[in-house]
Every structure is written in C-alpha cells, then in structure tokens.
Amino acid sequence: MNDAVRASASRRWAFVAMGAVALAVTGVATLGAAGRWALAYEQVAGQPAVLLDEVVGADTGPACAPDDRYVDEPPRGLRADVLAAWNRLRTAAARQGIHLCLNDGKRSARQQQQEFDDAVRRFGTAELASRYVLPPEKSMHVKGIAVDVQPYASAQWVQTHGRTAGWCRRYDNEYWHFEYDRRYISEGCPELLPSATAS
Ligand SMILES: [Zn+2]
Numbered sequence: 480m481n482d483a484v485r486a487s488a489s490r491r492w493a494f495v496a497m498g499a500v501a502l503a504v505t506g507v508a509t510l511g512a513a514g515r516w517a518l519a520y521e522q523v524a525g526q527p528a529v530l531l532d533e534v535v536g537a538d539t540g541p542a543c544a545p546d547d548r549y550v551d552e553p554p555r556g557l558r559a560d561v562l563a564a565w566n567r568l569r570t571a572a573a574r575q576g577i578h579l580c581l582n583d584g585k586r587s588a589r590q591q592q593q594e595f596d597d598a599v600r601r602f603g604t605a606e607l608a609s610r611y612v613l614p615p616e617k618s619m620h621v622k623g624i625a626v627d628v629q630p631y632a633s634a635q636w637v638q639t640h641g642r643t644a645g646w647c648r649r650y651d652n653e654y655w656h657f658e659y660d661r662r663y664i665s666e667g668c669p670e671l672l673p674s675a676t677a678s
Pocket of ligand 1: 655656
C-alpha cells in the first residue's frame with residue numbers, strides 16, 4: 480500500500496470509528512433525555528468529545544496584563560484534562576507572581592488551515608511555513624493539548640516549572656509553545672527539537 484492509499488484508508492477508518500462513537504453518543508443522549516445519564520460535552524455547546532478536531536478555539540482575548548503586545552485568550556476547547564492541567568499551572572504561576580497569558584490555545588482544523596495558509600504566503604513554501612505552523616492533521620493545537628504562553632518571562636517560568644505539572648516545551652525555535660502529557664511528570668520532557676519539522 481503506498482502512503483497516499485494508506486493515509487486515505489486510515490482517514491476512512493477514523494470516520495468509521497467516529498461514526499461508531501457518534502452512535503454511542505446518540506445512545507447516551509437518548510438515555511440522557513430520559514434523565515438517567517449525564518452527558519459529557521466539550522466546551523463548545525453541543526459538540527461531543529469525539530469531534531475535538533472541529534471544536535473552535537478562541538481567536539482572541541483581552542490584552543495580556545504584563546505585556547499588551549499579546550492577548551490572553553479564554554482556554555476554550557482544550558481537551559478536558561488539558562484544561563484542568565492548564566488551570567493548575569496558571570494558579571501555581573500566579574502564586575509566584577507570574578501571569579501566564581494564553582496567546583493561543585485550541586484551534587479547530589479550519590482555524591489551523593487558515594494559519595497554515597497565511598504562513599505559506601508569508602514564508603513562500605509549505606516546508607518553511609511548517610517550521611512555525613503545522614498543517615491541521617499534525618498540529619497539537621487542533622488536538623487541544625498545546626498552548627502558546629506569553630510574554631517571554633512567563634514562558635520561561637513554564638519551561639522551568641511546567642514539567643512537574645505535565646507541560647513541556649517541544650521546539651527550540653518556539654520558546655512559547657508547550658504541550659501537555661501527564662507522562663512527562665514521571666518520564667521527563669522529550670528531547671527538544673530544532674523546530675516543528677525537526678529541521
Ligand atoms: Zn503553539
């Protein structure tokens with residue numbers, strides 16, 4: 480099977496799996512209507528968890544208190560465990576007088592595609608653009624597990640203290656980008672890559 484065939488096959492299976500879960504969710508919803516089950520929906524009303532890639536994140540927010548060149552978005556749409564971990568991290572930072580601004584968090588596949596297209600226009604090629612903005616299928620922002628923290632001093636605080644809460648910096652060229660995985664707490668951070676394309 481060549482790569483293109485394999486990719487389309489795996490996409491098809493993803494849809495099949497999604498359909499199966501959607502049916503299960505419908506089943507739960509029916510029970511919910513009967514008042515027997517509580518429903519677990521994502522942050523955007525009516526979006527079941529299985530469609531997290533399509534959950535739209537905030538595009539902007541109020542100015543970042545320590546540095547108004549950045550914004551501080553509401554953490555809407557992050558995966559539930561990631562949202563809880565982000566809130567814990569912010570609280571821990573605040574206790575030390577550090578304000579973590581969420582310059583960017585969750586993005587839907589459509590939002591990510593827009594950012595990627597903009598980057599391709601700016602950098603000239605998809606390869607160069609990918610060093611800064613990944614296409615939707617590869618972005619951890621689309622999966623709801625990545626945050627971009629600003630300003631610099633706040634990102635530095637996360638780099639020093641985030642790992643024990645499951646947050647790791649991943650790329651040498653993005654001091655602001657952190658990803659959450661609870662395994663980082665026991666296993667430590669993965670090796671820092673030069674960029675998102677590892678080049
Ligand atoms: Zn990022």
